[in-house]
Amino acid sequence: DTEVTQTPKHLVMGMTNKKSLKCEQHMGHRAMYWYKQKAKKPPELMFVYSYEKLSINESVPSRFSPECPNSSLLNLHLHALQPEDSALYLCASSQAGTGREQYFGPGTRLTVT
Amino acid sequence: RKEVEQDPGPFNVPEGATVAFNCTYSNSASQSFFWYRQDCRKEPKLLMSVYSSGNEDGRFTAQLNRASQYISLLIRDSKLSDSATYLCVVVNQAGTALIFGKGTTLSVSS
Numbered sequence: 001d002t003e004v005t006q007t008p009k010h011l012v013m014g015m016t017n018k019k020s021l022k023c024e025q026h027m028g029h030r031a032m033y034w035y036k037q038k039a040k041k042p043p044e045l046m047f048v049y050s051y052e053k054l055s056i057n058e059s060v061p062s063r064f065s066p067e068c069p070n071s072s073l074l075n076l077h078l079h080a081l082q083p084e085d086s087a088l089y090l091c092a093s094s095q096a097g098t099g100r101e102q103y104f105g106p107g108t109r110l111t112v113t
Numbered sequence: 114r115k116e117v118e119q120d121p122g123p124f125n126v127p128e129g130a131t132v133a134f135n136c137t138y139s140n141s142a143s144q145s146f147f148w149y150r151q152d153c154r155k156e157p158k159l160l161m162s163v164y165s166s167g168n169e170d171g172r173f174t175a176q177l178n179r180a181s182q183y184i185s186l187l188i189r190d191s192k193l194s195d196s197a198t199y200l201c202v203v204v205n206q207a208g209t210a211l212i213f214g215k216g217t218t219l220s221v222s223s
Contacts, residue, residue, distance in 0.1 A: 043213055
């Protein structure tokens with residue numbers, strides 16, 4: 001019943017592949033986020049978009065490239081990943097402004113071989 | 114001191130029990146606080162926001178003590194379906210990002 005959708009649900013890719021993760025929200029939120037979550041760890045923030053502009057990049061390696069085509073969509077482009085990048089990638093959205101609760105999509109489970 | 118600290122548990126309780134989770138945060142300037150619930154291999158879901166005056170939602174009660182930089186979650190009359198990991202979440206000082214605790218695992222048994 002989440003209003004944040006993510007595709008694909010699962011992705012297996014080699015280290016030389018290029019792939020993209022997609023996220024869409026229909027709540028009219030103007031802030032969107034990418035998180036990475038490893039097993040038995042809490043989510044870690046990667047990127048924040050506010051009003052379609054990148055506002056925070058948490059020192060993420062350049063092999064991860066975010067894109068926000070419009071206020072409802074958020075992509076994460078992947079290139080030359082490493083096996084240690086295997087994780088659950090979560091997209092979230094919130095109303096713009098400070099301290100707002102975030103709503104998460106179901107995530108994409110990524111395995112890099 | 115870590116930004117958000119929680120007792121990882123696990124907490125193993127029988128159905129009907131009352132259980133309390135605690136969380137401390139390091140940044141006294143933090144303004145917003147939440148509890149999220151995460152089931153195994155699923156996304157975090159917002160359980161409730163935490164307000165200074167304390168707030169209740171059915172069997173769940175959240176409390177905030179700003180002086181002690183302490184947040185709590187009380188679950189009454191535990192159900193099997195409450196079994197999950199409970200994440201204490203604090204918004205960073207800039208108000209732009211969530212900082213998650215490592216989570217407390219609850220297992221409710223019949």
